[in-house]
Amino acid sequence: MQKRVIVVGGGLAGLAASVAIADAGIPVLLLESRPRLGGRASSFVDQTTGELIDNCQHVAMGCCTNLHDFCNRLGLTDLLRTEPSLTFIGPEGQQSRFAAGPLPAPLHLTGAFARLGFLTWGEKLSLAGALKALACDHSAANRSFADWLREHNQSERLMERFWSVVLVSALSETLDRIDVAYARKVFVDGFMTHRDGWTVQIPQSPLDELYGSRVTRWLRERGGEVRLQAGVAELVAEEGGPVRMVRLRSGEEIPGDEFVLAVPCERVAAVAPEALRSHSVVTSLAEIEAAPISSVHLWFDREITELPHAVLVGRLSQWMFNRHRILGRTGDVESFEYQVVISASRMLAGESREDTISRVVGELSEIWPQVAQARLQHARIVTEHRAVFSVKPGTDSLRPVQQSPIPNLQFAGDWTQTGWPATMxxxxxxxxxxxxxxLGRLDRPRQMLCDDLPCSRLSQWLLGLNTNGASGAQRPE
Structure with a gap:
């Protein structure tokens, strides 16, 4: 008889599990408590403008091989655009184009780093030495990256103007709260192993279209079922035995054979089978801290820059995204939307909405004088207080593997052991x-996890990296 697989949670982790299982010919029942899929990668309607906007701008990198595989399976690649370059804007307003040159990795970005006009040549040489040391340091885990940087002679100015700019955006944490291993993951896999690892892909449509309707249609075409607003109260297991059903908040009970629990880590204890709630695998999740990300959405009556996006250095804001350009809107329009991202946004706690918006608009006007002539039609702030888990030293020891202590129950979520920080x-x-x-339990064994981008031979020789870059393995331990 066909076994019934139930996935609880319609964020990216639950969607990926559902797609992988369905692709093996096994229909899935996907339960999501909210009225939309995507989890933190979702959209909502702004009531003032009537536009569908994302809760936060999401981007991917070329090194995200499994995310790209997921999009390929679902036919979503037409909704992503690959950026050939980035623009860094220094504290004094100088613009620096960041793009790869013709040399193989890790030398492909030598020219890009050399063009960073907000750094001195002495700082660039110091940066190059630290990047090489980071690639070669395999034993620095469970330490603060800020401490590591100081030990490698990185000045406070260089930490503010380079290391913090990249890592706060990538990991949404400050340097003193980042484990060296996570910093190494970002720089080695993103910048040093492969020519395409650093490239940025940006969705050209609202996230609701990217991870919502198309995914639902794809699963239903393969015999699956997606139920929204189906909040799960708990998983029910036999005493000392397997999970046997899902009990919804409505009281409805749905039996199943295999289960995937893909909810945020702070929700696991409430939903997990009662016998599992006191297990150390579950209780340790309470020690995983969260980090916030805030997005400031601004609508002006004119375009303030033709740049589709920009990395802002030494400011409250880290990224500016020109939604008008990214979404490819053409013709006469009366409003131009910009999204400004502030990662690790704890500093905004207690500050009024008006003050934050004023600070962000003020920063933009320092860079683009035309902001002073533009009329701000509408503004709003969206803060995801638990946007990602905090990559503090020691966090990896709290992250469980996907196989739970109950054989027919799997965990899924970026908070599990993946070898990656909290990313798509x-x-x-x-x-x-x-x-x-x-699939292994159902006698349908199949490898779903994709290989990392191959490490160039020059990177292997110069930096002592192996064929799989920073991690050295395709699967977490």
Whole structure:
């Protein structure tokens, strides 16, 4: 008889698990408590403008091989655009184009780093030495990256103007709260192993279209079922035995054979089978801290820059996204939307909405004088207080593997052991790994996890990296 697989949670991890299992010919029942899929990668209607806007701008990198595989399976690649370059804007307003040159990795970005006009040549040489040391340092985990940087003679100015700019955006944490291993993951996999690892892909449509309607249609075409607003109260297991059903908040009970729990880590204890709630695998999740990300959405009556996006150095804001350009809107329009991202946004706590908006608009006007002539039609702030898990030293020891202590129950979420920080790639990897466990139990073994980008021979020789870059393995331990 066909076994019934139930996935609880419609974020990226749950979607990836569902897609991987369905792709193996096994229909899935996907339960999501909210009225939309995507989890933190979702959209909503702004009531003032009537526009569908994203809760936060999401981007991917070329090194996100499993996220790209997920999009390929679903036919979503037409909704992503690859950026050939980035623009860094220094504290004094100088613009620096960041793009790869013709040399192989890790030398492909030598010219890009050399063009960073807000750094001195002495700082660039110091930066190059630290990047090489980071690539070669395999034993610095469970330490603060800020401490590591100081030990490698990185000045406070260089930490503020380069290391913090990249890592706060990538990991949404300050340097003193970042484990060296996570910093190494970003720089080695993103910048040093492969020519395409650093490239940025940006969705050209609202996230609701990217991870909502198309995914639902794809799963239903393969015999699956997606139920929205189906909040799960708990998983029910036999005493000392397997999970046997899901109990919804409505009281409805749905029996199943295999289960994937893909909810945020802070929700696991409430939903997990009662016998599992006191297990150390679950209780340790309470020690995983969260980090916030805030997005400031601004609508002006004119375009303030033709740049589709920009990295802002030494400011409250880290990224500016020109939604008018990114979404490819043409013709006469009366409003131009910009999204400004502030990662690790704890400093905004207690500050009024008006003050934050004023600070952000003020920063933009320092860079683009035309902001002073533009009329701000509408503004709003969206803060995800638990946007990502905090990559503090020691966090990895709290992250469980996908196989729970109950054989027919898998965990999925970027908070599980994936070898990655809290990213869309990490979420998809967790879903694929959970799916592999389910398929193995159903005698349908299949490898879903994709290989990392291959490490160039020059990187292997110059930096002592192996064929799989920073992690050295395709699967987490």
């Amino acid at each position: 790639e990490g979420a998809v990897r967790s879903g694929y790994l959970a799916a592999e466990n389910v």
